[in-house]
Amino acid sequence: MKENKVKVTFLSQNETILVEKGITLLEASIRAGVYVNSICGGDGICGKCKLIIKEGDVTARPTTLLKRDEIKEGYVLACQTEVTGDVVIEVPPESRAKGKILIDKDAQRFRALYAPMKGQVFFKYDPLIQKIYLEVSPPSLQDNVSDHVHLYRSIKRKKNIPILQSGLKVIRSLPYILRDSDWKITVTLGVRGGTIEAIQVEEGNTTDQNFAVAVDVGTSTVVVHLVNLNTFETMDAEATYNSQMSYGDEVTRRIIYAELKGEEKLREAIVDDINNLITTLISRNNIRLSDVMAVVCAGNTAMIHFLLELDPSNLRREPFIPVCTYPPPIRASEVGIKINPRGLLYSLPSIASWIGADVTAGILATGLYQADELTMLIDIGTNGEIVIGNKDWMVCCSASAGPAFEGSGVKSGMRAAEGAIEKFRISEDGKIQYTTIGEADPIGICGSGLIDIMAEMFKAGIVDRSGKLDPDSNDRVRNVNGELEFVLVPSSQTAIKDDIVIAQADIESLIRAKAAIFAGINVLIRILSIEFSDIKRIYLAGGFGNYLDKENAITLGLIPDIERDKVQFVGNTSILGAKMALLSKDALDIAYKISKNITYYDLITYADYMNEFMSAKFLPHTDVGKFPTIMRKLKRKF
């Protein structure tokens, strides 16, 4: 055995690992935890995973994606190169992570997510929208088919597409575009269910301008990522609070509003948010709106109903029936989304009334659907969704947590954006340390900061186990109009005029939120008759920004007390899944399979949920036996 192992050294990262002969350098880099760009996931088509061999033996398959002088300098494609002996590698700058911090971290997480799973591959790069450039031979007396057939024939010569369709508008424009362009055209192809539509025909070669957006339509937060479909890169990202908030903090209230005043207002609110975010992103990146050809959305079932202006009223009434869980691709303009007027809107499939496409996206992004071992996904948003399963079966439930962990409804709360406190510590001697996103002066606290603050205050004895602030515990606890609050940052050190505080009512909202989620986890565990120790991996997802302290999440009793290395923070998997579907039709197909194969468990039918909830409304839990490591740590202090 030993002879088959070889050493791979990554110079710039100072990492060396032992691997079996014959694996690719891409695989080796994943195992070593060295980030190397790769978008096609090892298919040898994106050319992003360039490495330089400094010393040693490899076998590289021929590729057209490297330049002659690159090959001379020792460049290889990591995914096309097998290790045959000890090698020393350098990762050139172009293969390292680049771009904005938020996106890089996402990309790294994406990789990290995949690295530990055996046999995991990326999806084949096959975006839902593709542009192809055609130089069509002009018709003649011998070749006298219609413009329409002529176009289809040319497309099919280049791409194997069994069923092609197009709208009347495109057909009407054909005689002019074909002749004005001297038969040199760019066709935009879009996936529409089982067929491909020629969405748009343009003069000349515009293939270098092909963009799309992925959207996470959250109850409280809307996130949009701008994706370049040629380079597969996420170019930029922007987020905002969902302005439907003015019609109700939580989904049910918005449904009631829609019933009373019509669904239109809610659609308009969310569409305006999405349009504003898209406009911001394209102007910041100098892109024309007409070159954005698709929107892929993930979001809970109600949010997708609002977006498509479907009647949501049966979602909240027994037996809780959605209008539609597999919305077909439609023109984005039909709901008012402003991209190219012929651009398409894809909504990822939902699972049930109260478990949406965001969960489908999460399962897709984490690869839970093909895990060998029992895996849990906890997606913390306004609803906390919990999935337990593996490649053979999946069960999920949804618990109403409220928007506290998204920073909403909390006095100094905010989204994970620049200036948000995302990390917080109280040292043994009572000193406070924090870091903010973008290292800016603090403006407020985002979800990960709130988790840290709660856990740190608990450990420091500033709040007791029921979350009550102790006025005598710390100088920073003060009474304002009868309510206690803890001053985290005095106004003199903030970028705003106010002190950044956490008030007693905020703590109560956060404890309710964590209790709802943990109760959901516990109920699902009980229904399946398993133990926490049977869970081999927990993916913790949510719009927390770049960071989440899992130890503190366990200290609070938000997630079960299991071995820390089994817990992995995976960020916003809703948008990640939407992007995967955007970039690969295979991923979209799997999303459909996931949503069909999963079993939904409705907590409403479980009589003891309320009792579980009350039991979880304590730090870390009323049943202290569930949190042995936390209890051991706390004991040390008394």
Add this chain to the structure above:
Amino acid sequence: MNIPDVKQSWPNPINEVTIGATKEEGGTRSNTITIGGTGTLPFLSFEGRSPHHPVIAMEVWDFAPADWPEELEKYFSDVWDDPGKWAKKCVDEFNADLICLRLQGCDPDGENKSSDEAGEAVKRVLESVTVPLIIWGCGNKEKDNEILPVCSQTAAGEKCLLGTITEDNYKTLVALCKADKHKLIAESPVDINIAKQVNILAADIGLAPEDIVIYPSTGSLGYGIEYVYSIMERGRIAGLSGDKMWAMPLLADIGKEVWKVKEAVVAEEEVPGWGNHVQRGPLWEAITALVYLQAGSDIIIMRHPKAVEELKKYIHSLTNKN
């Protein structure tokens, strides 16, 4: 055919709590009372040991109550202007095991008596009777935090049972009990989780679990009694099964609940068919108390002498074979 043995054994007996201190123990009581210690569900003597039988405390106020019905008034109106005399009558004439002094007169919405007056009332009772004492605040948490420190000091060393602590208000009382060597009543609003949480909170700041008696709230017969019953039973089973934070004796506050419901007080003339209220009232109290005994109560607080007498007979019949 053999009848299968359905006896169950439990791993964790309920804590013993001793209330009162004799001269040797640093107090002035003639006897102490120990509750708890049971290793089985109530009255299942064939399954396990129950070393101490349930006890009855009679309720005494620090002022003459205006809202007690005639049926109680006739027994106590001659003594209720003095908590000392009132307590003495309960012990001497009605065989109360303990006295529960309720400092209702300190309620800021009522008489609003001072903490000194509360301390005086405690002193009067201690002088007048030699049984152990329960001291119960007025229920307003700010006021209780003022009056109970005085009462606690007045009774320092007497190992009284003081109450109540709640989820929102436990720090002052826990500190007092540790200093003056009393025991505590932990109150919760008919909630199996909160009952346990109060105990954990108190234990977190250093109160020994062995110094706690659980009061999970009480409802009169006909007013949610089955709900409280199930909480007490589930809690007791949890305690016997090994949950240290449920392994405490239980308390039921019967008189206060029963004597405000119409079934106990309305006269026959008003509701023909309900029978004579002179018998109905005490019976309602006794039956309510009996249900709580079966749920696992170790201390029962009561008002009517006849109801007390009935319950004592009942306890005797269940705890003494032959």
